[in-house]
Amino acid sequence: MIKKIKRIPKAIVHRGKILLEKMRGLDFTQHHMVDELGFSDDMAKAYAPSPIEDLKMILSELDIQPTDAILDYGSGKGFAMVIMNNFNFNFVGGVELSKRLTKICRTNFSKLGIKNVGVFQCNAIEFKEIDRFNYFYLFNPFPEIVLKAVLQNIQESIEKHPRKIIFIYVCARHKEIVSDHPMFEEIREIKGKDWESVIYSNEFKK
Numbered sequence: 001m002i003k004k005i006k007r008i009p010k011a012i013v014h015r016g017k018i019l020l021e022k023m024r025g026l027d028f029t030q031h032h033m034v035d036e037l038g039f040s041d042d043m044a045k046a047y048a049p050s051p052i053e054d055l056k057m058i059l060s061e062l063d064i065q066p067t068d069a070i071l072d073y074g075s076g077k078g079f080a081m082v083i084m085n086n087f088n089f090n091f092v093g094g095v096e097l098s099k100r101l102t103k104i105c106r107t108n109f110s111k112l113g114i115k116n117v118g119v120f121q122c123n124a125i126e127f128k129e130i131d132r133f134n135y136f137y138l139f140n141p142f143p144e145i146v147l148k149a150v151l152q153n154i155q156e157s158i159e160k161h162p163r164k165i166i167f168i169y170v171c172a173r174h175k176e177i178v179s180d181h182p183m184f185e186e187i188r189e190i191k192g193k194d195w196e197s198v199i200y201s202n203e204f205k206k
């Protein structure tokens, strides 16, 4: 008789992943609370890497062209950027508030030999170099006030350089803010393995 293999508890799998990454000089999986990063709840959310299955599923359903560029808002240790880099993007960018996480992110990229990416260390509110991007990705990085400011930046960028935007919001905790924004309309809601995600676009007409 075949013995039933018991499920390995999630916490053990998680610790195992951290250990395996450490052995390769990598660090994506270890989570960090907001206060551990030196921030407060009204300016940032905690670090955790994107749910890989959900992210791959979302990206594989989009019509990504070799001229497209994506920005990961709150890019953390660069996990989502590594996945994005396997898709057909011309450029993958990230903006991250934490100096410590940005340093880890750059080490991860260098260990993996990833080159066609760029990570900017600053508050997303102040990051206005976004005209080159037509895809924006968020894995629940911001409290409401930051999300609103970022939407304002995107709107100003579209007014300067009209283009079609795809806005991917994974673990969409403040989705009403995006849904109520006049710039975007919801094009898809996805119930992923781990989170509910929403994809928005603007009404772009040439």
Ligand SMILES: C[S@@+](CC[C@H](N)C(=O)[O-])C[C@H]1O[C@@H](n2cnc3c(N)ncnc32)[C@H](O)[C@@H]1O
Pocket (backbone or CB within 6 Å): 037, 043, 044, 045, 046, 047, 048, 049, 050, 051, 072, 073, 074, 075, 076, 077, 078, 079, 080, 081, 095, 096, 097, 098, 101, 122, 123, 124, 125, 139, 140, 141, 142, 146
């Ligand atoms: C849930 S993690 C997502 C990490 C990464 N995008 C991924 O999916 O693997 C959210 C990240 O947003 C960052 N963040 C929070 N507030 C920010 C802000 N105002 N500007 C830039 N990054 C911010 C946090 O430090 C954290 O690394």
